Ligand SMILES: *[C@@H]1O[C@H](CO)[C@@H](O)[C@H](O)[C@H]1NC(C)=O
C-alpha cells in the first residue's frame with residue numbers, strides 16, 4: 001500500500017515539474033498530498049485534525065466579528081500555518097510524505113486584556129504536547145490588508161502569531177470599555193467610583209473587573225482547581241473591601257479570645273510561645289501584623305494605578 005502511494009505521489013511530483021508548470025500549478029500540487037492524506041482512512045488518528053472541544057463564542061469588539069469564519073495562512077519553511085479568527089490555529093506540514101503532519105495549535109479560548117485594551121486572542125487546548133496542550137497567542141496589529149504576518153514558537157508548544165488587519169488601525173479599535181454593553185459599562189463606572197471612594201482595594205478592583213470581563217464573555221472563568229491552587233493556603237486572607245477584612249479580623253480575634261478562655265479553663269498555659277508550636281499560629285500578633293502589612297501594600301498599589 002505504502003509503496004503504491006509513494007509511486008503515485010512521485011508521479012504527481014514529476015507532473016508538477018513538467019516544463020509547463022507555472023507558480024500557480026506548483027502551489028496546487030503542494031496542497032494535494034495533504035488533502036489526500038486527510039481523507040485517507042488508513043491514516044493513524046493522531047495525524048487527523050480532531051478538535052478537543054468547540055471554540056468559545058465570538059466576542060470582543062463587534063467590528064472584528066466579520067473575521068469569524070475566514071482563515072488566513074502563512075507558509076514558512078516546511079509548514080503552512082492557518083489562523084481562523086474565533087475558531088482555531090492549525091499547522092500543516094508541506095511535504096509529499098504519505099503521513100504529513102497536520103495539527104491543531106489552539107482553539108479559540110479568550111481575550112487577553114490589559115490596561116482597558118484587548119491585547120491578544122488566546123487559542124488553547126490544541127494537540128497534546130508532552131503533558132500539556134499546544135496553545136497560541138495571536139496579536140492583532142495594524143496593516144494594509146488582513147494577513148497572517150509572523151509565526152514563532154517562543155517556548156515549547158506555545159506559538160506566537162501576528163495578524164495584520166486594517167480593522168485595528170484606529171487608536172480606539174481595541175479598547176474594552178466602548179465594546180461593552182451599556183449595563184456592563186455602568187457596572188464598570190460603579191467599580192471605578194468605589195475605588196475612588198476607597199470602598200474597595202486595588203485587589204478588589206482587579207477581581208471585580210475580571211468578573212465583569214467574564215460576564216461580557218471576553219474571559220473564561222478560571223477552573224475551580226486552578227483558582228484553588230493559585231490562592232493556595234492564603235485563601236480567606238484576601239478581601240475585596242476593607243469592611244470585609246475588618247469584619248474577618250474581628251471574628252478571628254473573637255475566636256482567639258474564645259480559644260484562650262478554653263485553654264485557661266483547662267489550666268493550659270498559652271502565653272509562652274516556646275511551649276507549643278500551635279500557640280505561635282494562634283498568637284494574636286500574627287493576624288494583626290498581616291493585616292497592616294496587606295493594607296500598606298494596597299495603598300502602594302493604589303498609588304501606582306491612580
Ligand atoms: C478551523 O476553523 C475553520 C473556520 O471556522 C473550520 O472550517 C475548520 O474546520 C476548523 N478546523 C478544525 C480542525 O477544527
Ligand SMILES: *[C@@H]1O[C@H](CO)[C@@H](O)[C@H](O)[C@H]1NC(C)=O
Nearest residue numbers: 114115116117171172174175
Ligand atoms: C495604557 O493605555 C493608555 C492609552 O489607552 C496609554 O497611554 C498608556 O501608556 C497605557 N499604559 C500601559 C502601562 O500600557
Ligand SMILES: *[C@@H]1O[C@H](CO)[C@@H](O)[C@H](O)[C@H]1NC(C)=O
Nearest residue numbers: 222223224225226227228229
Ligand atoms: C479538580 O481536582 C480533582 C482532584 O484534585 C479532580 O478529581 C477534578 O476532576 C478536578 N476538576 C477539574 C474541573 O479539573
